[in-house]
Amino acid sequence: MIIANNVSKQFGKLKALNNVSVACNKGECIALLGPNGSGKTTLIKSILGMVVPDSGFITFNGKNILHDWLYRRHIGYMPQIGRYPDNMTIEQVFNMMKDIRSFNEDTAPDNSLAEQFGLTGMLHKRMRTLSGGTRQKVSASIAFMFNPEVFILDEPTAGLDPVAAEMLKERIIFEKSKGKLVLITSHVLSDLDDLITHVIYMQEGALLFHKKIGELQADTGEQKLSKAIAAVMLKK
Ligand code: ADP
Ligand code: MG
Numbered sequence: 001m002i003i004a005n006n007v008s009k010q011f012g013k014l015k016a017l018n019n020v021s022v023a024c025n026k027g028e029c030i031a032l033l034g035p036n037g038s039g040k041t042t043l044i045k046s047i048l049g050m051v052v053p054d055s056g057f058i059t060f061n062g063k064n065i066l067h068d069w070l071y072r073r074h075i076g077y078m079p080q081i082g083r084y085p086d087n088m089t090i091e092q093v094f095n096m097m098k099d100i101r102s103f104n105e106d107t108a109p110d111n112s113l114a115e116q117f118g119l120t121g122m123l124h125k126r127m128r129t130l131s132g133g134t135r136q137k138v139s140a141s142i143a144f145m146f147n148p149e150v151f152i153l154d155e156p157t158a159g160l161d162p163v164a165a166e167m168l169k170e171r172i173i174f175e176k177s178k179g180k181l182v183l184i185t186s187h188v189l190s191d192l193d194d195l196i197t198h199v200i201y202m203q204e205g206a207l208l209f210h211k212k213i214g215e216l217q218a219d220t221g222e223q224k225l226s227k228a229i230a231a232v233m234l235k236k
Helices: 040-048 069-074 090-101 112-116 132-143 162-177 213-220 225-235
Strands: 002-011 014-024 029-033 055-060 075-078 150-154 181-185 198-203 206-212
Touching: 002 040, 014 040, 014 055, 014 206, 029 040, 040 055, 040 075, 040 150, 040 181, 069 075, 075 132, 090 132, 112 132, 112 162, 132 150, 132 162, 150 162, 162 181, 198 213, 198 225, 206 213, 213 225
Parallel strands: 029 181, 029 198, 075 150, 150 181
Antiparallel strands: 002 014, 002 055, 198 206
């Protein structure tokens, strides 16, 4: 579904992505892991078309994304930090996204996550008055509003209260069961245990490994993701 072919990106002398090749398929829920600065966000932004690789290319459903920006409508993206116009209300932000995203689409927007999060009772509130967690809820609601084929979630549970984090995890599991592709980064590895099918581990811009979770567990003898990752790092 998404294939990166020998993707490299350099910022000055720094190789943010070094010859990364990876294939992500329908129904997979992939944890994108690695230390700070290892290139995770640069890879995500390359997939979204916000960063253009120096060499190599990315395809979405078989088409090079360089020549076909419309593929972005198939992606629900939750940024690590969502930035919104301060003076807009939650409702105005939702409506703006609906105006942009519903272009040519026949499906009605799905407000269920916003409802679960209790946002529908505070639609009149302005973005600048919201707590960090409530902003995250707005970002999550938008990512899940347009029935995309792919979800790209950058630290989705950071800042969410435990009840909201659990709702979001349930929703991710539900989308995965419908055959969607989910790509998640998180520093809270325990949040990922019930979700993921694969792990991609990056280091210094390169792909260190890409494994099924079962393989990683077998290789390390550890069931929990946090322990399995620690075991891999110690062996190196
Ligand atoms: P991660 O998300 O894994 O923490 P990033 O992909 O954000 O890592 O960054 C990888 C490296 O590229 C870092 O050293 C970062 O400072 C650098 N980098 C990222 N974006 C830019 C940019 N626009 N200009 C210069 N350097 C950048
Ligand atoms: Mg990052």
